[in-house]
Amino acid sequence: MSRQTKFIPVREHLLKVQPCKHGGLVRKSSQQYGIPESQMLDASASLNPYGTPFDHPYTGLDMDNILHSALKRMGQYPDNRYVEFRKAAAGFIGKGMTAENIIPGNGSSEIIRLVAETVIEKGDIVLIPSPTFSEYEQQCSIFGAEIRYIKQDMLPDVPDEILQDARLLFVCNPNNPTGKMFTRKELEKLIDKCRENDVILFVDEAFIELADPSQTIVDLVQSNDHLFIQRSLTKAFAIPGIRMGFGVASVRIATLLNNARLSWNLGCVAEEVSTVLMNMEGGCYSRYLVESRDMISREREFLMEKLERRGFRPLESTVNYIYVDISDLSMDSVELTERMAAHGVLIRDCSSFQDLGKHHIRIAVRTREENERIVDCIRQVIQEWGREQAILYLERNLEKARDKGSLGSNKECNYYPCHYEGQDCTFCFCPFYPCQDERTEGKWITGSSGNEVWSCLECIVVHEPAVVKKMLSVLTAEGCTQQAIKKVWEQVMEPRLCSSQ
Incomplete structure (x- = not known):
């Protein structure tokens, strides 16, 4: 019979103390995602971006x-x-x-x-x-x-x-x-x-x-x-x-x-x-620290503007990092942080701070080139996430549509109405994004990073009940595959877009 330890010879309250979980993030992320350490951008550690x-x-x-x-x-x-x-x-x-x-x-x-x-x-x-x-x-x-x-x-x-x-x-x-x-x-x-x-x-x-x-x-x-x-x-x-x-x-x-x-x-x-x-x-007040503060002020303003344009809510800051409320984003801070790390950009998930939940991140102010990379990474992550959500929503809604037909106005949708009252929200996330077809009223716009991105803001086609009905007739029969989506475009979208010319 094994002897059981009845007590641990340390002060009892120490049993509740948790270890520090920070530090070594570049190395750990490099190993986890297979990205060389030299290619990782650490915007999770709030260090002087002016360098040493x-x-x-x-x-x-x-x-x-x-x-x-x-x-x-x-x-x-x-x-x-x-x-x-x-x-x-x-x-x-x-x-x-x-x-x-x-x-x-x-x-x-x-x-x-x-x-x-x-x-x-x-x-x-x-x-x-x-x-x-x-x-x-x-x-x-x-x-x-x-x-x-x-x-x-x-x-x-x-x-x-x-x-x-x-x-x-x-x-x-x-x-x-x-x-x-x-x-x-x-x-x-x-x-x-x-x-x-x-x-x-x-x-x-x-x-x-x-x-x-x-x-x-x-x-x-x-x-x-x-x-x-x-x-x-x-x-x-x-x-x-x-x-x-x-x-x-x-x-x-x-x-x-x-x-x-x-x-x-x-x-x-x-x-x-x-x-x-x-x-x-x-x-x-050495030259080095004066120039550091000047750079931080300049780059913080640049990064704040870019983050605001992305729908995030950054708080005014006095120093070399920005605290951002992302509660309006469908992704939480844990998922956003992990997705960005997979692309080689590290930001701080603030869920480890007291009682903040998973709605805040902290981004270090870096050099202009690095700040642009941070913004580009956010854009890329959100775009990839949107595509994944499109497929998930499509599969879910197709399942419902097989039983009920189209979902109709679907007022439970977080985005209803994104265009007009009574729209059909079966395809809340467009399965064709980015279609890059200007006949839909979609268009190229300049993103916050200065790059061109495809905007669907003016497109209402996939919310038209008649279009939804035709799309469902194909997808419910053939399933949610890339081949089926391509077929829907050819058989439903092309005729609709051609008729509007």
Whole structure:
């Protein structure tokens, strides 16, 4: 008889913690769909589309030289004080910060983990505005926090009755995934309310260098032990494979967190690379980051316009990604994401964010050429999906028509009436699309990507009851095959179109 384990020797609440599911998407998609990694376009990761500083000769930076310098120290333990890194970080953000305000981190997740483990007791209430970055919940749950979600639109005026029971409040600014950013002035009132209610305010400024760094509130930590700021370098410099970031707090809190953080949490490569990047002249206002923000603004406007013309509902954004409501699209976010990945374009399905369902996606702003590829891929996926739906609807409606005859007005159709009252909707999705025959009143139009696409907007032929009846007589006898559809065109559509000339 086998011995059964009666308990697992870890804290019970950890059994409910889910692992991080993100990262490595390019490799996984490449393997799944048989597309070389070099041909995958990753618009799911919100990185600086301007490229790394090493891509721009005017920065004078050479990655090979930096790595060579870093690897000289490979045989040594890092200096856990990270003096040069902390000085560079303080100079990078400015605002009177010093090295004593800086806590080095191996990316944003480690910074979140550090704050969670140093301030949270089991059962403490953590407030997380929804939707937002999932790592807040992930890391706080590990330490037994009770997670309470509030709506994003409660910010920045969170009521005192909600704050008074909380230990920690997270604010992502600009927010991921919505792209909304609060101004410095808007957050000042929330900072005061949190201090009055003894709540620690964690403000994640991971994307602020790519939006508007003038709105940072890092300097307000100096006299406020209830305020903590997180900054990430991987997004701004487009180097997510080298984990680097830092926290900013009052000297007293920063000292405590530096004492508590994992020893040697930055390796020699991450330390060297991030120190060099932060020491670029101008800091957050270096030529590289100024040009990055200009490019993002320009390309975001271009992509927003193209997405709106596709019937999607993109939300206004301040940063290098766009949050899109696709609830009017018949496809959900999971299917759209998977179909685009099969074509080599990755976007972010937002169903993993809190309580969003399957109606939202996030698309990173990329270069003009890449943005055009994203839009073209959306067009292609929707067109392919439409053809598939045409066959599915045709087969379904033929089955009904065999019993009832034509479906008539079919007011249950999502698109009724697309042309006129009383139309016959047996063929809601035209089996001939794209027929490319202008006698139908269909025509070529310029698509949002600038390419020519076939539009059926003015065609009413397949909704005419007499035409439907003749089409059904052929298809019910011969079945839903490409050969039968071709026969319908020759025997029904051609005579109808010729008679209208």
